[in-house]
Amino acid sequence: MLNKNKIMHQEKQHLWQNPLIYILAFCSGFCIMGIELLGGRILAPFFGSSVHIWGSIITVFMLSLSLGYLIGGKLSTRDASLNKYGAIFIIAGITILPIALYAQPIMESIFIQIEDSRYGSLLASMCLFFIPTVILGMISPYSVRLLVTDKESSGQTAGILYFTSTLGSALGTIITSFYMVLAFDVNDIVVGFSAVLVSLGLFAIAFNKITKSDLNELEVAIND
Amino acid sequence: MIRLTIILLCLLASISSSVTKAKIIHSERSLYRNIIVDEHKDLRCLKFNVKSNKTSQSCLSKSEPHKLVFNYTKLLFASLLMIDDPKRVLIIGLGGGTMSNTIHQLFPNAKIDNVEIDPAVIDVARNYFGFFENENIRSIVQDGRIFVKRSMLKKQQYDWIILDAFNGDYIPEHLMTKEFYQEVKALLRDDGVLSANTFSESKLFQHESATYHAVFGDFYNVKNLKNSNRIILATKYKLPTAEKISLRANKLVEQLAIFGIDIMSIQRDIKSTKNHKDWSTDTRVLTDQYSPANLLNLK
Numbered sequence: 001m002l003n004k005n006k007i008m009h010q011e012k013q014h015l016w017q018n019p020l021i022y023i024l025a026f027c028s029g030f031c032i033m034g035i036e037l038l039g040g041r042i043l044a045p046f047f048g049s050s051v052h053i054w055g056s057i058i059t060v061f062m063l064s065l066s067l068g069y070l071i072g073g074k075l076s077t078r079d080a081s082l083n084k085y086g087a088i089f090i091i092a093g094i095t096i097l098p099i100a101l102y103a104q105p106i107m108e109s110i111f112i113q114i115e116d117s118r119y120g121s122l123l124a125s126m127c128l129f130f131i132p133t134v135i136l137g138m139i140s141p142y143s144v145r146l147l148v149t150d151k152e153s154s155g156q157t158a159g160i161l162y163f164t165s166t167l168g169s170a171l172g173t174i175i176t177s178f179y180m181v182l183a184f185d186v187n188d189i190v191v192g193f194s195a196v197l198v199s200l201g202l203f204a205i206a207f208n209k210i211t212k213s214d215l216n217e218l219e220v221a222i223n224d
Numbered sequence: 225m226i227r228l229t230i231i232l233l234c235l236l237a238s239i240s241s242s243v244t245k246a247k248i249i250h251s252e253r254s255l256y257r258n259i260i261v262d263e264h265k266d267l268r269c270l271k272f273n274v275k276s277n278k279t280s281q282s283c284l285s286k287s288e289p290h291k292l293v294f295n296y297t298k299l300l301f302a303s304l305l306m307i308d309d310p311k312r313v314l315i316i317g318l319g320g321g322t323m324s325n326t327i328h329q330l331f332p333n334a335k336i337d338n339v340e341i342d343p344a345v346i347d348v349a350r351n352y353f354g355f356f357e358n359e360n361i362r363s364i365v366q367d368g369r370i371f372v373k374r375s376m377l378k379k380q381q382y383d384w385i386i387l388d389a390f391n392g393d394y395i396p397e398h399l400m401t402k403e404f405y406q407e408v409k410a411l412l413r414d415d416g417v418l419s420a421n422t423f424s425e426s427k428l429f430q431h432e433s434a435t436y437h438a439v440f441g442d443f444y445n446v447k448n449l450k451n452s453n454r455i456i457l458a459t460k461y462k463l464p465t466a467e468k469i470s471l472r473a474n475k476l477v478e479q480l481a482i483f484g485i486d487i488m489s490i491q492r493d494i495k496s497t498k499n500h501k502d503w504s505t506d507t508r509v510l511t512d513q514y515s516p517a518n519l520l521n522l523k
Binding site for chain 1: 255256374398401511513515
């Protein structure tokens with residue numbers, strides 16, 4: 001009886017939790033590439049549209065994602081929960097806001113300090129995109145931690161996760177560059193991404209709270 | 225002037241005159257584009273990307289190197305009806321260097337800054353189109369927007385600014401926003417003129433007009449039926465009156481005729497947007513925040 005309870009406890013997880021994590025990972029992939037693409041637009045007035053602009057942006061994104069994976073993986077070993085997962089989204093959403101709010105003065109001061117537009121654009125990319133992209137990078141390993149239940153299927157789980165988040169990236173790239181820039185200001189799109197990430201984070205936390213109390217009731221019912 | 229003529233003569237001497245079909249005499253892939261120089265009969269042309277005629281950036285008549293070949297380069301000289309002798313000229317987008325060479329011949333003492341993003345284009349202009357540099361004529365490898373911003377910090381001023389970063393159907397998006405035009409305006413002397421070689425019939429044309437109008441108020445359009453480019457002439461304060469324009473035209477007519485420019489006929493093609501606004505009032509102004517410029521062109 002005690003043993004059975006323990007198993008039940010381990011597996012208690014709502015039917016919709018995994019789909020939710022996939023949807024969240026999809027949206028984070030979408031936002032990462034949407035922001036990266038807008039990066040070229042944001043930097044162009046100060047650093048031009050030459051090839052080194054993309055060199056700077058892609059370097060910073062790759063570097064921050066790699067660090068994000070490392071930190072996210074480490075974080076997932078300590079009491080991983082959907083609550084903390086949601087918190088990552090909320091923080092990511094908040095940290096991309098400065099891109100819309102302070103890009104202008106930040107780039108202006110870098111432009112004045114650094115003559116060479118290669119290093120200027122690299123520093124500007126670091127200032128604007130490093131922190132939010134590190135945080136967005138934490139999402140992937142953390143998702144793996146929440147999704148994986150056994151060793152056998154762990155590779156497949158990771159495969160599906162990469163599939164959804166990278167598909168999100170592909171769609172984020174094309175929809176932002178083909179359609180959103182035609183309809184909205186760059187800052188509006190950035191604020192939109194921020195709102196989506198924060199809402200998703202809040203939704204994950206709310207979902208956790210609701211389903212947990214449901215499952216507790218269920219558990220109480222079974223024990224009775 | 226003499227040195228320029230010598231360079232052009234040497235250039236001519238090196239070319240065999242028996243060419244009948246367009247012959248490619250130089251082609252390379254630069255960081256930004258494919259660059260092709262070809263020759264057909266008397267014409268040597270600079271082309272970007274493809275070998276079709278539509279994409280010619282600049283052409284040189286080998287027998288009469290001083291004569292301007294392209295209509296739009298001739299139209300650009302309508303700018304001289306807006307100002308008296310220019311002393312400092314800024315050209316963004318070099319092409320074959322035709323504008324710089326011609327302006328130098330007209331005003332040997334004028335200081336000319338040519339800004340070109342692609343160093344390979346500068347080399348081709350030097351080697352194949354007789355692009356001439358001396359202590360007054362500089363060429364700077366830089367993105368036009370960055371050059372303008374840096375010049376603002378250095379408090380530079382120009383009498384004549386020419387925006388020609390246009391290859392027939394594409395303008396870099398960060399070079400056609402309200403913020404960019406404001407920066408360019410800040411570089412203009414109070415009595416200076418901005419001339420832009422640009423679209424005349426695409427969808428983008430309306431957005432572009434609205435954007436210029438938002439920064440400069442009413443401006444002049446110069447276009448004739450022969451050509452699909454138009455030239456925008458904008459000033460910081462008031463546009464010169466018709467009397468002032470025709471006075472300057474009369475003064476310049478002979479000087480410009482040497483270069484194949486019929487300033488009298490061009491003068492008639494100048495139209496103010498004051499009486500003739502050919503864009504709808506609700507057209508969205510292009511800004512650094514909203515500049516899907518070349519996408520709008522597709523619609």
